[in-house]
Amino acid sequence: MMNLIKSLGIWIAAAILIVILPYVFPSGASITTMCLMGIMIIFALSYNMLLGQSGMLSFGHAVYYGLAAFVTAHTINWAIKSGVPLPLPLIPVAGAVTGLIFGIIFGSVSTKRAGTAFAMISLGLAELVYSSSLILRSFFGGEEGISADRTKLIRFFGYNFGPQIQVYYLIAAWCLLCVILMYAITRTPLGRMCNAVRENPERVEFVGYNPQLVRYIAFSLAGLFAGVAGSLAAINIELAQASFVGAAQSGAVLLAAYIGGVAFFVGPVLGAILVTYLSLTLSDFSEIWVLYFGILFVVIIMFAPYGLSGLLMMHAQFWRGPLGSRLARFGRLFGAYLVAAVPALIMLGGAILFIEMIHHVAQKGAEGANMHFLRRNYITINTHSVLPWIGGIVAMIGGFFAFRLSWPTVANAWHKALLDAQRSGA
C-alpha cells in the first residue's frame, strides 16, 4: 500500500506540475516552448523503447511520427468536411493507430534483424518513405504539406482549442498519459523481456522466448507512441509537412534521447526538454548553433555514454547518511567541480570565439571586420586584427591544458566523497 501511494505520488506531483506550469511561465513564448517539449518528451520516450529498452538503434523513427501527423491532418479535414462530431482531444487516437499500423508493417521487415542491420534497414525505410512523400502528392501535399484548422472541429465542453494555452493542456494531458503508459510497459514482463533481448538475445532464445517477436512488439508499440507525438505536432502547428518524416526529424529524436541518457527511463524526458530548449534559444545567440549541438552530442558519446541522466544518477550514491554530511559531501565535490569549471569555461569561450570568427570571415566578410560576438551588441570584435585570433587560440589551448591539470583534483574529490558515503551508509 505504501509503495502504491509512493509511486502514485510521483504521477500526481507530475500532474500538478503540468497544471501549474503555465501560471509560472505565462508568456506566449514559454507556452509554445512547453507544447513543443511535451511533444518531444513523448517522441523521445517512444524512441527509447527501441534504443534504451530493446537495444535497437533506429535512424528512421520519424516515419511513424510523420505519417501519423499526415493522417491527423487528413482526419481533421475529413471530420470538418463530413461533419462527424469528433472532438480534437480524441484526434491523437488516429495518430496512435497510424503509428501502430505502420509499426506493424515496417516492423515485420526490420525487426527480424538487430544491431547494425536493423539500423541500416530503418535508414532505408526512412529514405523510402521520405522519397515517396515527394511523389504521392495527394497524401503528402507536396511542398506546402497538408494544413488542418483545429478550431473548426466540434467543440469539446466549450473549448475550441484556438488559444495556445488550451492546446498546451491537451498536449500535456496526452503527454502524461503516454509517459505513464510507457513507464508501465517497462514494468510488465514484456518490458523485462525487451531488456533481456537487448542484453543477450541468444539466451532469450534458450529460455524459450522468440527475440524477434519481442523486438517486433516493442517496435510496433514505439510506433504507436511516436504516432501520438506526431499527431500532437500536427495539431500544434495545424500543419503536416514532408520534413516531419525526414532524416533531420529522426536525427533530432535520436539526439534528444541520447543526450538525456538512454539507460534510465527519465533520461529521454530530460533530453527532450533540454534539446527543445536549446534548439529554441541557441539560435538567438549564434547562426551556427547546430554545430555546437553536434559537438555536444559527440562529447556526450565520448565521455558520458549514459547521458545527462547517467551523470545525475552517478551522484545519487552520495545522497545518503545524515542530511548535514550529505550537504557537506556535495559541497566539497562541487568545490572540486568549480576548480575544473573555470579552465573549462575559458577553453569553451576561446573555442567559441575562434569558431565564430572563422564563420564571420568566411560567410560575412562583406559586412566588414566587426563581429557582434554571440549576436549581441555589447561585445564587438574586430576580426581583421590579430589579437582576437591569438586570444581565442590561446584561451582554447591554454584552457584545455589547465582543464586537464584539474582532473586529478576532481578524481580525488570524487574518490573521497565515495569513501565518505560508503562509511556513512554502513
Place this chain on the structure above:
Amino acid sequence: MAELIIISTLNGVLYGMLLFLMASGLTLIFSMMGVLNFAHASFYMLGAFLGFQISQWAGFIPALFLAPLIAGGIGALVERYGLRTVHKNGHVAELLFTFGLAFIIEEVIQMIWGKLSVDYRVPTWLDFPAFTIYATNYPAYKTFMLVFSIAIFIGLIYLLTRTRAGLIIQASLTHPNMVGMLGHNVPRVFMLVFGLGTALAAIAGVIAGAAYVTQSNMAALLGPILFVVVVVGGLGSLWGAFVASLLIGLLQTFAIASDWSLNKFFGDFITPTRGTLLFDVWTVTIAQIGPILPYLLLVLVLIFRPTGLFGTRET
C-alpha cells in the same frame, strides 16, 4: 535508343565506379573494426570542398593529390582520438559517434563555404568533348573520371593482394590478435586503413565535385545510397561492393532516362481521377521513382538474402 543505352551505360558505370571508390573504403573499415562509418559520405563531401578550395588556389592537379591527403589525415585523427575512445562503449556508441561526426562535418562545411553550392568547375584543359556517339558529345572530363577511378580501383586491388602492406591488412581483417602477436601494430593498421578509406572517399569527392554539384547537402544525399551499396553487396565483401556499386550506378542512371509509367502502358484502359492517390501512383514515371529504387532494392535484399549478394556473414 541505342544511343540512349550507350550513354546511360557509360554514365552508369562512371557513377558506379565513384560509388565503389567510397564503398571500398567503407567496407574495408567495416570488416576491420565492425563499424559502419556513418560519416563516410561526409569525407567525400570534405574532399569535394577541399578540392574546390585548393583548385582555386593552386589548380586542379594539386587539389587531386592534396585534398585526399588532408581528408585522409583528418580521418586517421578521427580514428585515433575519437573512435578508439568510443570503442569500449560498444558498436552502438561507435555508430552514433560517426553519426555525430557526419553532423559536425556538414555544419563545419556550411560554416565555411555556406549552404549554397560553390562554383567548382571542370578544369579548362579537360573541358572539351572527348568523342561523339551518334549525336551526343561525351565530355573529356567524364572520360577522365572513368579512367582515373578505374586506375584507383586497379591500384587498390594491387595494394591489397600483391603487396606486403595489403597482406598485413587482409590478415588484420580476420586475425587481428595473431597479427599483433607477430609484432605488427594492429591499432596503427586500423588507423591507416581508416585514413586510406576516407582518402578514397575524398578522391571521389574531388573528381565528382567538379562534374556534379558541390553543396553542403551532398553527403546527406549520397550517404544512404552508400549504405545500400555495402549492404546489398554484402557487408565486408569488397567484390560485392564492386558489383553492387555498378548495379546501383546503372539502375539509377537508366531510371533517370526512362519516362515509363503505368499510365503510359495502361492509360488507354484505366484513367484514375486526378488528385487521388491512385492517380499519383498511376502517373509516376520511372525517372521520378529513381531515387527510391536503391532503397527498395535494399529492403528486398535484406528480406530475401540477408547476407547481401556476396556476403558471407549475416549482417
